[in-house]
Amino acid sequence: NAGVTQTPKFQVLKTGQSMTLQCAQDMNHEYMSWYRQDPGMGLRLIHYSVGAGITDQGEVPNGYNVSRSTTEDFPLRLLSAAPSQTSVYFCASSRGQSEQYFGPGTRLTVT
Amino acid sequence: GQQVMQIPQYQHVQEGEDFTTYCNSSTTLSNIQWYKQRPGGHPVFLIQLVKSGEVKKQKRLTFQFGEAKKNSSLHITATQTTDVGTYFCAGSRGGNEKLTFGTGTRLTIIP
Numbered sequence: 461n462a463g464v465t466q467t468p469k470f471q472v473l474k475t476g477q478s479m480t481l482q483c484a485q486d487m488n489h490e491y492m493s494w495y496r497q498d499p500g501m502g503l504r505l506i507h508y509s510v511g512a513g514i515t516d517q518g519e520v521p522n523g524y525n526v527s528r529s530t531t532e533d534f535p536l537r538l539l540s541a542a543p544s545q546t547s548v549y550f551c552a553s554s555r556g557q558s559e560q561y562f563g564p565g566t567r568l569t570v571t
Numbered sequence: 572g573q574q575v576m577q578i579p580q581y582q583h584v585q586e587g588e589d590f591t592t593y594c595n596s597s598t599t600l601s602n603i604q605w606y607k608q609r610p611g612g613h614p615v616f617l618i619q620l621v622k623s624g625e626v627k628k629q630k631r632l633t634f635q636f637g638e639a640k641k642n643s644s645l646h647i648t649a650t651q652t653t654d655v656g657t658y659f660c661a662g663s664r665g666g667n668e669k670l671t672f673g674t675g676t677r678l679t680i681i682p
Contacts, residue, residue, distance in 0.1 A: 495672070500580070502659060502674035503614065510667050518669060550613055557602065557663050557670065562613040 461486050466551050466563035473541040473570045481536040481566050483551030489561070491554045492534040493518070494526065496547040497565075503550065509534055541570045573598050575662050577673035585681050590647040592676035594660035601665030603636055603643045608675075609656045617645075652680050 467482045485492065493508040505518030507526040515526050523545060525537040534553075538545060546569050552560040574597040584590050594603065602621040606614040618627055620636035620643060627634045633646045643662075647654055660673040 493670075500674065502577075503661075503672040505669055505671070508669055516669075519671075552614075557665070557668075558619065559604070559616040560606075560614075560661075560670065562615070565613050 463487065464551055464553050464561050464563035466549075466566050468566060469564065471566060471568050473538070473568065475542060475570060477541050479538050479541065481538070481549055481551075481568075483534045483536065483563060484532050485534075485551075485553040485561070486532065487553060487555075487561065488531060489553035489555050490531065491556060491560075492528065493552045493554075493560070494524070494534070494536045495550045495552065496520065496545075497550060498547050506536065506549075538568075543570045546570045573662070573664065573668075573671045575660060575671045575673040577660055577676055579676055580674065581677050581679075583679045583681060584650055586652060587649050590650050590654070590678055592645050592658050592660075592678075594643045594645075594662070594673050596641045596662050596671075598641070598664060600640050600662040601668075602663055603640075604661045604670070605634060605643075605645055606659045606661065606672075607656050608659065612656075614659060647678075650678070650680055652682060654678060655680050 464485045490511045494506040495503040509515045509528040549566045551563040554560045605617040608614045625636040631648045657675045657677045659675045
């Protein structure tokens, strides 16, 4: 099992550009989540999904879109990048509300 | 909304000293989880507590869940350099309620 994979590992965007962060898991987990991590702020939930076709907003959803067309994939879209979205992004999956498995993260810089 | 606070934010200890981090929730939790993130890495699950007053041990690590299920602690006995990292708690009110992470405690060890 590859676990949770994320691409890309690093990305630099200019303000206003859009992009998609990819996340995939091969553990057949129904729960998937996106977090952003900023210094001193811990992990803040952006969006999450409890199954294919079901998504909901987390704590900091503005500026991000998600969709969940399959159990395996949960992409995160930045619609119009802003410097405030400079962060490290983690995708996680779990079976219910149990142990969360995190991907290696994407380090995003917006200039 | 649910808030999970963690203290201290930083802790520097001499190798061999003990370390404790505390987690407090504004609401009663169904369960609490603890994660460790090594520098440059991703969060890794350590343990989940679900019962009021529960105490669990993993070698030198002792985890407690408060009687009111609103607070928790992680205690490390005789720290080692391998304990370096940031420790996060994360709580949920159960069901499909999302997991809320604390702000984390960064532990550094002075050899």
